[in-house]
Amino acid sequence: MPRELLIQVAPEVAANLTLLNEHLAKLMHVKTAEIQHVAILKRSIDARQRAVKINLKVNVFFQGESFEESKIELPDYKNVANAQEVIVVGAGPAGLFAALQLIELGVKPIVIERGKDVRGRRRDLKAINRDGIVNEDSNYCFGEGGAGTYSDGKLYTRSKKRGDVDRILALLVAFGATPEIMVEAHPHIGTNKLPQIIQDIREKIIECGGQVLFETRVTDILIKDREIQGVITQNGDVIEAKKIILATGHSARDIFELLDKKKVLIEAKPFALGVRAEHPQSLIDTIQYSCDFRGEFLPPAPYSIVKQVNGRGMYSFCMCPGGVIAPCATSPGEVVTNGWSPSKRDQATANSGIVVELKLEDFKPFAKFGALAGMEFQKAIEQKAWHLAGETQKVPAQRMVDFTQSKVSSDIPKTSYVPGTTSVELGQVFPAFLTQIMREGFVQFGKSMRGYYTNDAILHAPESRTSSPVRIPRDNATLEHLEIKGLYPCGEGAGYAGGIISAAIDGEKCAIKCVETMK
Numbered sequence: 001m002p003r004e005l006l007i008q009v010a011p012e013v014a015a016n017l018t019l020l021n022e023h024l025a026k027l028m029h030v031k032t033a034e035i036q037h038v039a040i041l042k043r044s045i046d047a048r049q050r051a052v053k054i055n056l057k058v059n060v061f062f063q064g065e066s067f068e069e070s071k072i073e074l075p076d077y078k079n080v081a082n083a084q085e086v087i088v089v090g091a092g093p094a095g096l097f098a099a100l101q102l103i104e105l106g107v108k109p110i111v112i113e114r115g116k117d118v119r120g121r122r123r124d125l126k127a128i129n130r131d132g133i134v135n136e137d138s139n140y141c142f143g144e145g146g147a148g149t150y151s152d153g154k155l156y157t158r159s160k161k162r163g164d165v166d167r168i169l170a171l172l173v174a175f176g177a178t179p180e181i182m183v184e185a186h187p188h189i190g191t192n193k194l195p196q197i198i199q200d201i202r203e204k205i206i207e208c209g210g211q212v213l214f215e216t217r218v219t220d221i222l223i224k225d226r227e228i229q230g231v232i233t234q235n236g237d238v239i240e241a242k243k244i245i246l247a248t249g250h251s252a253r254d255i256f257e258l259l260d261k262k263k264v265l266i267e268a269k270p271f272a273l274g275v276r277a278e279h280p281q282s283l284i285d286t287i288q289y290s291c292d293f294r295g296e297f298l299p300p301a302p303y304s305i306v307k308q309v310n311g312r313g314m315y316s317f318c319m320c321p322g323g324v325i326a327p328c329a330t331s332p333g334e335v336v337t338n339g340w341s342p343s344k345r346d347q348a349t350a351n352s353g354i355v356v357e358l359k360l361e362d363f364k365p366f367a368k369f370g371a372l373a374g375m376e377f378q379k380a381i382e383q384k385a386w387h388l389a390g391e392t393q394k395v396p397a398q399r400m401v402d403f404t405q406s407k408v409s410s411d412i413p414k415t416s417y418v419p420g421t422t423s424v425e426l427g428q429v430f431p432a433f434l435t436q437i438m439r440e441g442f443v444q445f446g447k448s449m450r451g452y453y454t455n456d457a458i459l460h461a462p463e464s465r466t467s468s469p470v471r472i473p474r475d476n477a478t479l480e481h482l483e484i485k486g487l488y489p490c491g492e493g494a495g496y497a498g499g500i501i502s503a504a505i506d507g508e509k510c511a512i513k514c515v516e517t518m519k
């Protein structure tokens with residue numbers, strides 16, 4: 001039997017198997033030669049003390065003990081070409097994992113995606129970055145893999161159901177992600193590696209007899225006597241099915257408008273909104289690791305911070321160490337920020353959304369839009385930012401200390417946001433209550449993280465697509481829409497997920513519930 005141990009070691013020991021073996025041998029009072037193999041089960045960084053340590057959970061195998069490298073394999077997917085059909089709208093993590101689960105259960109998914117495949121999508125990302133041209137169907141939010149494809153690919157979630165999380169991580173490994181994601185406490189994949197994994201998932205769906213339709217936008221949902229009949233696409237094509245898993249993400253405003261127009265029950269949902277802050281990564285490393293230089297054995301440091309300001313939470317969101325700020329608008333006439341990073345997180349800057357929780361009462365000025373009030377609040381800020389920054393994909397930007405002192409920054413250095421920035425007093429972008437909270441909040445952040453509150457940090461506005469501004473309500477047990485039979489609101493856009501992993505888990509759950517009613 002291998003011996004399971006929890007140990008804490010210096011980063012250089014964790015990074016070197018010989019040193020690790022020596023450390024373990026000493027700890028267990030054995031000779032290094034007696035250790036046959038060390039399997040690392042979990043790894044996390046403990047940066048609470050001055051000398052940063054690595055926590056490891058290991059299995060030590062002694063000579064003569066048998067061990068097998070565990071190999072993660074794909075489930076036994078069936079051929080579903082002639083099986084009953086379910087429409088899955090949206091090929092984000094929720095839609096793709098719903099489709100895989102349907103196949104596992106012997107049902108044929110027809111995945112309908114407005115955007116292009118991962119390769120075609122790249123050209124449109126170039127166009128928004130270089131020329132400020134926003135393709136309303138193909139951008140950082142829309143296209144194969146959804147909003148998660150060209151992201152940081154952080155794979156952690158607040159979900160307490162470890163089994164669900166591990167199942168998704170294992171599937172990602174089986175589709176080509178590094179097995180390290182099963183070990184790291186805060187795993188991530190990176191923008192350079194995600195597209196291939198997504199493409200392999202799509203190829204598997206097609207190989208098993210599922211269908212994936214790109215550049216096909218759903219423009220109407222057919223409902224008769226409160227039961228789903230199918231969808232209509234932008235070309236007027238009708239695709240019939242009695243079940244739809246609707247996984248269109250938090251940015252599909254036309255879908256929210258369509259449901260509202262068709263009097264399908266939807267609700268306004270609070271979300272969070274603010275700015276994306278960019279610091280030099282070396283500064284964040286110094287703060288988080290209490291050192292002058294990070295050295296070669298520690299990864300670029302992440303951070304996570306939350307404060308209560310005027311009774312509201314202000315917190316970091318989707319922090320990207322060694323990352324880049326991306327233009328994430330989905331329509332012309334608006335600017336939106338978010339962040340991504342390559343797998344090595346080797347860019348010189350660290351960025352994070354810094355957002356304030358909103359309440360339904362904040363949407364009162366937009367009350368005439370009913371369930372779409374939050375969405376209109378969000379849209380108005382994105383459009384204002386676009387206007388203030390010069391009506392291109394440039395974003396309004398301000399140095400952090402200048403922002404807290406309502407002072408227009410005299411210059412903005414080049415940041416990682418490729419379309420560029422315009423110096424704007426960010427108080428003009430947001431309602432007064434939000435500006436006031438953020439001004440106070442940044443000063444407070446500086447007290448917890450010494451060095452964080454600095455004019456070397458550049459704020460980009462707005463960070464507005466943190467979660468869906470609308471909920472599509474569903475029954476807790478059946479996951480079916482409260483009023484429409486056969487409609488399964490799914491993933492982040494419906495208000496049941498926040499992030500890649502939780503969206504994928506929700507996709508699987510909806511698929512399981514959907515199939516239960518088909519037997």
Ligand code: FAD
Nearest residue numbers: 090092094114146147148151153154218249491492499500
């Ligand atoms: P989405 O991924 O939004 O997918 C919805 C899909 O539906 C899209 O592909 C869209 O094109 C399609 N669609 C919309 N309307 C229609 C229609 N009418 N017809 C057909 N198709 C339609 N999360 C993390 O966990 N970790 C991260 O590091 C991370 N980084 C991010 C970085 C960026 C730049 C962005 C934009 C997001 C990031 N996120 C991250 C958030 C994460 O991507 C989302 O939470 C997740 O993708 C939600 O999954 P989903 O399937 O519910 O929706």
